[in-house]
Amino acid sequence: MPDRIQLLPDHIANQIAAGEVxxxxxxxxxxxxxxxxxxGATEVKxxxxxxxxxxxxxxxxxxxxxxxxARMCFERHATSKIRSxxxxxxxxxxxxxxxxxxxxxAVAQVELKSKREEDEAGVFIAIENSVVKVQEPVAHPRGTSxxxxxxxxxxxxxxxxxxxxxxxxxxxxxxxxxxxLAFPSVFFSFTSNGQQLYHxxxxxxxxxxxxxxxxxxxxxxxxxxxxxxxxxxxxxxxKPETARKTRGEQYFFVNSRFxxxxxxxxxxxNAYQSxxxxxxxxxxxxxxxxxxxxxxxxxxxxxxxxxxxxxxxxYAFVQAAxxxxxxxxSVTPTLDFELDAAIQSLPSIQQPFTDKKQEAVLGSxxxxxxxxKHQAHLIERRxxxxxxxxxxxxxxxxxxAGITARQVAEADLLQLLNTYIVVPTERRLLLVHQQxxxxxxxxxxxxxxxxxxxxxxxxxxxxxxFELPLADAAIMEExxxxxxxxxYHIEPFGQNAYLVQGTPADxxxxxxxxxxxxxxxxxxxxxxxxxxxxxEKVIRSLSRQSATRAGIPLTEREMKQLLADLFTxxxxxxxxxxxxxxxxxxAEHLASLFAK
Ligand code: ADP
Ligand code: MG
Numbered sequence: 001m002p003d004r005i006q007l008l009p010d011h012i013a014n015q016i017a018a019g020e021v022x023x024x025x026x027x028x029x030x031x032x033x034x035x036x037x038x039x040g041a042t043e044v045k046x047x048x049x050x051x052x053x054x055x056x057x058x059x060x061x062x063x064x065x066x067x068x069x070a071r072m073c074f075e076r077h078a079t080s081k082i083r084s085x086x087x088x089x090x091x092x093x094x095x096x097x098x099x100x101x102x103x104x105x106a107v108a109q110v111e112l113k114s115k116r117e118e119d120e121a122g123v124f125i126a127i128e129n130s131v132v133k134v135q136e137p138v139a140h141p142r143g144t145s146x147x148x149x150x151x152x153x154x155x156x157x158x159x160x161x162x163x164x165x166x167x168x169x170x171x172x173x174x175x176x177x178x179x180x181l182a183f184p185s186v187f188f189s190f191t192s193n194g195q196q197l198y199h200x201x202x203x204x205x206x207x208x209x210x211x212x213x214x215x216x217x218x219x220x221x222x223x224x225x226x227x228x229x230x231x232x233x234x235x236x237x238x239k240p241e242t243a244r245k246t247r248g249e250q251y252f253f254v255n256s257r258f259x260x261x262x263x264x265x266x267x268x269x270n271a272y273q274s275x276x277x278x279x280x281x282x283x284x285x286x287x288x289x290x291x292x293x294x295x296x297x298x299x300x301x302x303x304x305x306x307x308x309x310x311x312x313x314x315y316a317f318v319q320a321a322x323x324x325x326x327x328x329x330s331v332t333p334t335l336d337f338e339l340d341a342a343i344q345s346l347p348s349i350q351q352p353f354t355d356k357k358q359e360a361v362l363g364s365x366x367x368x369x370x371x372x373k374h375q376a377h378l379i380e381r382r383x384x385x386x387x388x389x390x391x392x393x394x395x396x397x398x399x400x401a402g403i404t405a406r407q408v409a410e411a412d413l414l415q416l417l418n419t420y421i422v423v424p425t426e427r428r429l430l431l432v433h434q435q436x437x438x439x440x441x442x443x444x445x446x447x448x449x450x451x452x453x454x455x456x457x458x459x460x461x462x463x464x465x466f467e468l469p470l471a472d473a474a475i476m477e478e479x480x481x482x483x484x485x486x487x488y489h490i491e492p493f494g495q496n497a498y499l500v501q502g503t504p505a506d507x508x509x510x511x512x513x514x515x516x517x518x519x520x521x522x523x524x525x526x527x528x529x530x531x532x533x534x535x536e537k538v539i540r541s542l543s544r545q546s547a548t549r550a551g552i553p554l555t556e557r558e559m560k561q562l563l564a565d566l567f568t569x570x571x572x573x574x575x576x577x578x579x580x581x582x583x584x585x586x587a588e589h590l591a592s593l594f595a596k
Pocket of ligand 2: 031034035094095096098100
């Protein structure tokens with residue numbers, strides 16, 4: 001038997017490795033534009049043809065390269081940006097792996113022209129399939145021009161995999177936008193098939209946002225700016241009315257690098273909680289800057305996902321900063337003033353996390369200090385109701401359930417039409433919708449429980465089994481793990497059949513089968529909605545389904561319990577579906593109703 005193991009030829013190894021970095025024309029746009037930024041360019045021009053399939057060209061006025069570097073830059077792991085492993089923890093540049101140009105050269109025809117300030121002549125290199133075809137002097141201004149032609153000309157399988165021009169162009173616009181946002185002081189232009197799509201003069205971040213996303217935003221951006229020793233956050237968020245039902249204008253940059261982070265997105269959504277409905281997305285462009293040693297950008301080849309040394313701090317900080325910013329534009333002027341002052345005096349906003357940066361690395365202890373004093377927390381509670389002055393109720397909720405419970409206990413409650421609870425307080429009157437209130441309470445309870453620890457399960461004495469139609473069984477498969485973290489204990493039990501061993505301790509376990517059927521029905525309503533995770537959908541369905549309905553008579557005791565629970569919610573104003581939970585009539589408003 002001959003030996004069978006062979007080394008792959010270089011150009012094939014390069015093609016395979018290239019797949020990680022260059023997936024589509026937009027990947028090359030990103031890499032080439034980042035290189036231009038790293039080279040210190042103040043002008044970057046992007047030119048593409050056929051959605052980048054036949055040409056992606058980036059021209060910059062950066063440092064340029066000499067003959068040797070121009071040749072070297074196409075070697076795999078050729079980089080001028082790190083020299084030792086330690087450098088990896090101090091990265092300030094966009095690139096560092098030295099893979100992009102080698103990858104591009106492996107899967108396209110590349111023409112490079114470059115010149116340094118100090119050189120007489122520039123250098124021209126043509127390379128194809130990782131093989132240099134031409135290298136000669138050329139007249140060129142200081143800076144670099146990279147042209148990538150006919151992407152995947154030598155890898156037909158990948159070429160066929162590319163999407164329509166419209167889809168590929170979309171990806172390119174996305175990459176261009178991210179980089180243009182991250183560097184507003186740099187001039188950018190973007191020309192597609194000979195037509196100029198963008199011409200972005202250098203300016204402030206606000207100007208850049210408006211250039212890219214439309215002048216209607218000009219008066220609708222709220223500045224975010226918080227600085228501590230540990231991290232800084234700057235940028236803009238949209239006023240609540242700019243929120244849209246579709247995603248698209250949400251940008252996080254960490255040390256100037258665009259990142260995707262569902263976790264931090266959640267922090268922002270949290271900050272907006274009572275200001276927009278839960279199914280809409282606010283606009284934000286936020287820059288987080290912190291010591292590079294606190295971030296690992298090395299976890300993903302295209303570097304869009306990063307790991308924070310302590311992501312809880314970052315979460316709390318982002319949330320607090322956005323809340324603080326939102327508190328500054330006024331809905332109710334007097335209330336706003338108070339809120340603003342209260343928040344501004346909070347130690348978490350005023351003070352650095354710590355004097356010594358070293359301590360910052362012991363992240364979790366700082367985080368504890370930050371939340372244990374309920375600082376981030378307090379902002380949250382206060383801010384949950386900026387539009388509706390709840391008078392004595394809101395501060396009570398912030399201070400804890402004790403006071404609220406007492407206040408509610410003192411009030412004489414009245415149920416109206418078996419649907420609304422009338423709550424008189426000193427100078428106002430609230431009308432609370434019992435079903436929406438209960439949905440809110442259940443929703444928060446389940447969300448919290450599923451985040452922190454599994455919900456207590458109550459084992460059934462006699463396990464029941466049930467069967468589902470095929471379509472429902474498919475949904476059941478999808479949500480079973482979620483149900484089990486929420487306190488159910490259900491196992492598959494043969495074809496399309498399930499065995500119920502336990503139910504959540506505070507859900508009545510009378511007829512689990514019909515409970516599950518109802519739940520599946522509810523879940524179907526949310527199923528197609530991509531903005532929620534399966535878990536959130538299950539929680540929404542469960543809280544919807546288990547909530548007291550409108551039309552059910554409640555005892556005084558039940559009403560009191562419900563209100564006490566409601567006003568300790570983080571966000572009592574809206575139901576999970578976005579309906580208002582209560583309306584408020586102030587003494588003035590009531591008086592005005594009787595005005596002549
Ligand atoms: P990385 O950016 O990770 O270092 P690349 O493959 O993208 O790796 O680039 C390799 C090297 O080529 C860079 O480190 C840089 O020294 C040089 N280079 C690439 N593009 C430019 C440019 N536009 N201007 C000047 N130098 C460049
Ligand atoms: Mg690079």
